[in-house]
Amino acid sequence: MIHHLLSAADLDADEAVAILDTAGELARATGRSVKKLPTLRGRTVVNLFYEDSTRTRISFEAAAKRLSADVITFSAKGSSVSKGESLKDTALTLEAMGADAVIVRHPASGAAHRLAMSDWTKCVVVNAGDGTHEHPTQALLDAYTLRHHLNDGSGDLDGRRVVIVGDVLHSRVARSNVLLLKTLGADVTVVGPPTLLPVGVEHWPCAVSYDLDDVLVGADAVMMLRVQNERMNAAYFPNAREYSRRYGLDRRRADLLAADGIVLHPGPMNRGMEITAEVADGPRSVVIEQVTNGVHVRMAVLYRLLGALPELETEAG
Numbered sequence: 001m002i003h004h005l006l007s008a009a010d011l012d013a014d015e016a017v018a019i020l021d022t023a024g025e026l027a028r029a030t031g032r033s034v035k036k037l038p039t040l041r042g043r044t045v046v047n048l049f050y051e052d053s054t055r056t057r058i059s060f061e062a063a064a065k066r067l068s069a070d071v072i073t074f075s076a077k078g079s080s081v082s083k084g085e086s087l088k089d090t091a092l093t094l095e096a097m098g099a100d101a102v103i104v105r106h107p108a109s110g111a112a113h114r115l116a117m118s119d120w121t122k123c124v125v126v127n128a129g130d131g132t133h134e135h136p137t138q139a140l141l142d143a144y145t146l147r148h149h150l151n152d153g154s155g156d157l158d159g160r161r162v163v164i165v166g167d168v169l170h171s172r173v174a175r176s177n178v179l180l181l182k183t184l185g186a187d188v189t190v191v192g193p194p195t196l197l198p199v200g201v202e203h204w205p206c207a208v209s210y211d212l213d214d215v216l217v218g219a220d221a222v223m224m225l226r227v228q229n230e231r232m233n234a235a236y237f238p239n240a241r242e243y244s245r246r247y248g249l250d251r252r253r254a255d256l257l258a259a260d261g262i263v264l265h266p267g268p269m270n271r272g273m274e275i276t277a278e279v280a281d282g283p284r285s286v287v288i289e290q291v292t293n294g295v296h297v298r299m300a301v302l303y304r305l306l307g308a309l310p311e312l313e314t315e316a317g
C-alpha cells in the first residue's frame with residue numbers, strides 16, 4: 001500500500017488494478033440514489049493549486065465531497081502565495097490547520113515530491129500535476145476509460161495498442177500515461193514532431209514515431225495532447241496549420257483506428273489545432289466520459305490513501 005501518489009511509477013500492477021477496481025465499485029455505489037458515502041467523514045482534504053485548472057480541481061473537490069470529507073480549496077491567486085509565500089510556509093500553515101491530505105498542482109516539476117518528502121507536513125500528498133513532469137491521477141482515469149471500452153471494465157490492457165500524440169515535451173499527462181500503461185501491459189507509441197519529443201524519449205518504455213498515419217492503423221485508442229503554448233518559449237513548429245496537417249486528428253485519421261477504436265483528450269482541447277471539432281464531438285470520442293471517470297478514480301485514490309490511516313480503522317472497528 002502506498003502512502004502518497006506522486007508518480008504513476010509508484011503503482012505496481014496490483015496497486016493500479018486495485019485503484020481501478022475500487023473506482024468501478026465507487027461508480028456503481030454513487031450511481032445509485034445515494035451520491036454521498038460517509039467514508040471520509042471528519043477528514044480534511046486541501047486542494048492546493050498553484051496553476052490554473054478547471055477539470056482536475058473540480059474533480060478532486062467532487063471526489064472528496066462525495067466521500068464526505070471537508071474540503072478546503074486554496075488557489076494561489078488571491079492568497080498569500082501571490083505575495084511570495086513559499087511552498088514550505090503554505091505547507092506549515094495547512095499542517096497547523098489539521099489537513100489530512102493535500103492535493104497539489106504546481107508549475108515546478110518535483111514540487112509534490114518535495115512536499116511529501118519534507119518534514120513540513122505529515123499529510124498524504126497527491127500530485128495533481130507538477131510542471132512538465134507527472135499527473136498520475138490523469139493516467140489512472142485514462143486507464144479506467146480504456147479498460148471500460150476495450151475490456152468491459154474489468155480485464156487488463158495486455159497487448160492493447162495506444163497511441164499518444166503531440167506535445168509530449170510539455171506533457172505530464174504523456175509521461176504518467178506511458179508509465180502506467182506499460183505497467184498495465186499495453187503497447188504504447190508516442191508520436192509528434194521531433195521538436196516536441198523530449199530528450200531521452202528513446203529510453204521511455206514505449207515506441208517512438210514521427211508518422212501519425214502509420215501508427216494509427218488498427219490502434220485501439222489514440223490520446224491527443226494539447227499543444228501547450230503557455231509553456232513554449234520558442235517556435236517548435238512552423239505554424240498551426242502545418243501542425244494540424246501533420247499531427248492533428250481529423251475524421252480521416254480517426255477512421256484509421258480499429259473499428260471500435262476510441263479517442264481520448266485530457267482537456268482543455270484546442271479545437272481545430274490538435275483535434276477537429278467533428279472528432280472531438282464524434283462517436284469515437286470519450287472525452288466527456290474521461291471527466292466523469294476522473295471523479296470516481298480520484299475517489300478511489302483518496303479512499304485507498306486516507307482510508308488506510310490507522311484512526312479510521314479504529315473508528316470502523
Ligand code: NCD
Nearest residue numbers: 055056129135226266267268
Ligand atoms: C492536463 C494538465 O493540466 O496537465 N489537463 C488536465 O489535467 N485536465 C493537460 C493540459 O493542460 O493540456
